[in-house]
Amino acid sequence: MPTFTLAHPVSAELEIRKSRFIAHALPVADREAAMAELRRLRDEHPSATHVCWALLAGGQSGMSDDGEPSGTAGRPILEVLRHHDLDGVLAAVVRYYGGVKLGAGGLVRAYTDAIAVALQEAVRVERIAQAHLMVELGYPDETRVRHWIEQQQFTLAQSQYAMTVRLTIQLPASAVEAARSALRDLTQGRAGFPEHF
Structure with missing residues (x-):
């Protein structure tokens, strides 16, 4: 079954109950490149509450809730990547907390929606070793x-x-x-x- 990567980075921003969710999905060669992109995002958003992410890159996959309740951010982002048959892609969502708690279900929906909206604009290309x-x-x-x-x-x-x-x-x-x-x-x-x- 073919896997795909992204032709170029995409991003989207959602506001959900006063919190800002800024989603980024970008093609990366491996985990090392993904970690460099995450450092860049953290540098760009020093006052963000969370930078949650998921990575699918062959055997170098991973995810992080970055302080959100366990399973409410990294896993939902990862599931969206899997749903799109993506590989060699880092998806990260920068959250600025707006003062209203969303609850576990609300967080899962927010992170899922943010990355799904970003990927609507994505151009997928088949990834060939x-x-x-x-x-x-x-x-x-x-x-x-x-x-x-x-x-x-x-x-x-x-x-x-x-x-x-x-x-x-x-x-x-x-x-x-x-x-x-x-x-x-x-x-x-x-x-x-x-x-x-």
């Missing part, structure tokens, strides 16, 4: 292989020239084996695949 494949070949095969890389819409990440040509191709991880096979056919078995870059 990328890999690098190095191919080693003779100079006579280079033009043909470069043309093949263009046709496949892969990215030529690097080229090195010595006794042989080494091309490093960036491509979807799921396409590596088929690419090896196609490159062997294209070069009549002359292409090699050194493991170490």
Whole structure:
């Protein structure tokens, strides 16, 4: 089943019974990048009462209620991300307390609604794991292989020239084996695949 990330960050602001809820959803590479974004949000909102968040990033997921009653903020935000089949996304809601208590149910609704409203404007893009494949070949095969890389819409990440040509191709991880096979056919078995870059 495909997962998606966001094409670019989105945000929205809701006011619920005098409290301000400012929701942000942004694409992140990993947990480290997410933590850097959270520090930036806290710096931007030094007087905020809470900065609650949820992260889906492969095996590096997490969430925090940041002082709200347990289960009323981080988990609802995480559920919205899951509902949208998102990965590689940090969702954070900055809350400025307005003096009226919302109760547990009210908090769950507020955090869910804030992030859901932000995601209404989101452009989702399929998240495809990328890999690098190095191919080693003779100079006579280079033009043909470069043309093949263009046709496949892969990215030529690097080229090195010595006794042989080494091309490093960036491509979807799921396409590596088929690419090896196609490159062997294209070069009549002359292409090699050194493991170490």
